[in-house]
Amino acid sequence: MPHQNTIAVILAAGKGTRMHSDKPKVLQTLLGETMLRYVAAAARAVAGQVLIVVGHGQEQMRSCHPDLAESFVLQEEQLGTGHALQVAWERVRASGAGHCLVINGDTPLVTPADLEDLLQTAAEGADIAFLTALLPQAGAFGRVLRGTDGEVKGIVEAKDFDPGRDGPDTGEVNTGLFCLSVNSVENLLFSLTNGNRAGELYITDLVGLAVESGLDVHALRREDAGALMGINSPLELARAEEFLRAGIVAQLLASGCLIHHPEGVVVGPRAVVEPGAELTGPCRILGASKIARGARVGAFCQLIDTVLAAGAEVREFSHLEGATLEAGAMAGPYARLRPGAKLMENARVGNFVEMKKSVLGPGAKASHLTYLGDAEIGAAANIGAGTITCNYDGTHKHTTIIGAGAFIGSNTALVAPVRVGQGAVVGAGSVITKDVPDGALGIARGKQSNLPGRAKKT
Numbered sequence: 214m215p216h217q218n219t220i221a222v223i224l225a226a227g228k229g230t231r232m233h234s235d236k237p238k239v240l241q242t243l244l245g246e247t248m249l250r251y252v253a254a255a256a257r258a259v260a261g262q263v264l265i266v267v268g269h270g271q272e273q274m275r276s277c278h279p280d281l282a283e284s285f286v287l288q289e290e291q292l293g294t295g296h297a298l299q300v301a302w303e304r305v306r307a308s309g310a311g312h313c314l315v316i317n318g319d320t321p322l323v324t325p326a327d328l329e330d331l332l333q334t335a336a337e338g339a340d341i342a343f344l345t346a347l348l349p350q351a352g353a354f355g356r357v358l359r360g361t362d363g364e365v366k367g368i369v370e371a372k373d374f375d376p377g378r379d380g381p382d383t384g385e386v387n388t389g390l391f392c393l394s395v396n397s398v399e400n401l402l403f404s405l406t407n408g409n410r411a412g413e414l415y416i417t418d419l420v421g422l423a424v425e426s427g428l429d430v431h432a433l434r435r436e437d438a439g440a441l442m443g444i445n446s447p448l449e450l451a452r453a454e455e456f457l458r459a460g461i462v463a464q465l466l467a468s469g470c471l472i473h474h475p476e477g478v479v480v481g482p483r484a485v486v487e488p489g490a491e492l493t494g495p496c497r498i499l500g501a502s503k504i505a506r507g508a509r510v511g512a513f514c515q516l517i518d519t520v521l522a523a524g525a526e527v528r529e530f531s532h533l534e535g536a537t538l539e540a541g542a543m544a545g546p547y548a549r550l551r552p553g554a555k556l557m558e559n560a561r562v563g564n565f566v567e568m569k570k571s572v573l574g575p576g577a578k579a580s581h582l583t584y585l586g587d588a589e590i591g592a593a594a595n596i597g598a599g600t601i602t603c604n605y606d607g608t609h610k611h612t613t614i615i616g617a618g619a620f621i622g623s624n625t626a627l628v629a630p631v632r633v634g635q636g637a638v639v640g641a642g643s644v645i646t647k648d649v650p651d652g653a654l655g656i657a658r659g660k661q662s663n664l665p666g667r668a669k670k671t
């Protein structure tokens with residue numbers, strides 16, 4: 214349960230220069246979800262309220278996360294992590310929270326348990342609690358300074374670190390995760406100065422200031438906190454994504470999913486794969502997908518926000534987004550199902566069939582080379598090879614309805630809006646612009662004439 218007395222502030226206004234991308238860094242994705250989604254989910258799990266400081270690319274941030282926009286606080290100029298917190302402070306104050314968690318937005322592997330540890334330390338009376346890590350190579354991370362008895366003295370950014378002044382580099386670094394007592398740190402926050410190499414207001418300077426003012430500062434050192442370090446480069450992003458991927462796949466295997474070539478299987482954090490579901494890598498199951506027990510996904514498939522019921526099967530090289538396959542339904546190889554595609558029980562689509570916002574009734578089939586858009590197809594109907602629903606007139610989309618048991622001959626164009634009745638048959642090669650009644654045969658094509666002897670070449 215989130216702590217109502219706690220507010221979390223996610224710092225996400227920076228550009229992320231080292232990513233070499235026009236996107237704000239926190240919009241980079243891991244397993245199909247933005248960094249910001251991971252951090253916001255961890256924050257929401259423990260904090261009653263969440264704020265997100267945005268700045269660089271804020272319009273993109275809003276359009277990617279409309280559901281989070283209420284939490285956004287704008288930092289117009291990125292003058293440093295301390296400045297980012299200052300910008301959010303008015304809303305922190307207004308929230309009435311006693312504790313403020315601060316989380317760097319580029320730390321997608323942070324878990325609610327990490328944040329709970331900080332809150333626990335704060336609940337025991339710390340004015341500032343923060344997580345540190347021991348790294349074999351401390352690189353560009355802020356160094357934690359300790360006194361002779363191991364007591365924390367401050368944090369010095371890598372750029373400003375001077376062994377002559379600060380002592381030997383111990384490899385203990387700041388992860389960027391803090392829990393602050395709102396009342397205790399307020400004055401210190403607004404007394405930060407930018408007398409450092411970057412000319413920024415550093416949140417990390419709060420630690421030294423708090424120690425000097427006699428506040429209670431706790432650094433929780435983690436031996437295994439490599440995963441908590443921020444992502445600053447494409448290489449770090451790839452490593453973090455692989456760490457998450459391997460963890461999810463290992464969990465699925467342990468729970469009883471059948472996974473062939475697991476090293477190529479990608480399952481997003483929101484996807485549900487039930488024990489007894491069968492996946493063959495390489496494949497990607499992303500978004501809010503759900504693969505039920507007994508359902509199968511073949512190699513080289515991508516499923517996003519797609520639901521497979523028991524016994525449904527997606528064969529190799531298929532691409533599904535926002536699709537639903539009921540029990541025993543089958544798609545592919547080489548199927549493309551777009552949002553709103555639904556295959557009811559035992560329905561089938563085969564190779565090079567595209568469906569969008571269309572329902573294939575129980576046992577209905579579209580086996581080859583077909584486009585079904587804005588169509589409702591009745592039970593056991595058969596859609597011949599090369600059938601196209603012409604659903605778009607250049608301005609509007611229109612619906613095609615095909616009744617149960619209807620048979621659509623190959624290479625038919627159904628010009629919507631149009632209805633083919635139950636049990637009706639459409640002759641191959643037809644361009645159907647008018648409704649075909651139940652049980653009728655509809656043919657709309659040029660008549661064949663055979664001209665004897667005319668095949669001879671002169």
Ligand code: UD1
Nearest residue numbers: 224225226227291292293294297318319354355387389443
């Ligand atoms: C920061 C810490 C460093 C720590 C490291 C851990 C500071 C000064 N340094 O360094 O001690 O070891 O994280 O990963 O805090 N941001 C804003 N507004 C700004 C500047 C930054 O919102 O004006 C956001 C960024 O979008 C980012 C986060 O704050 O999500 C951290 O900023 P970043 O530039 O990545 O800090 P580091 O140099 O990695």
Ligand code: CA
Nearest residue numbers: 319443444445
């Ligand atoms: Ca960083």
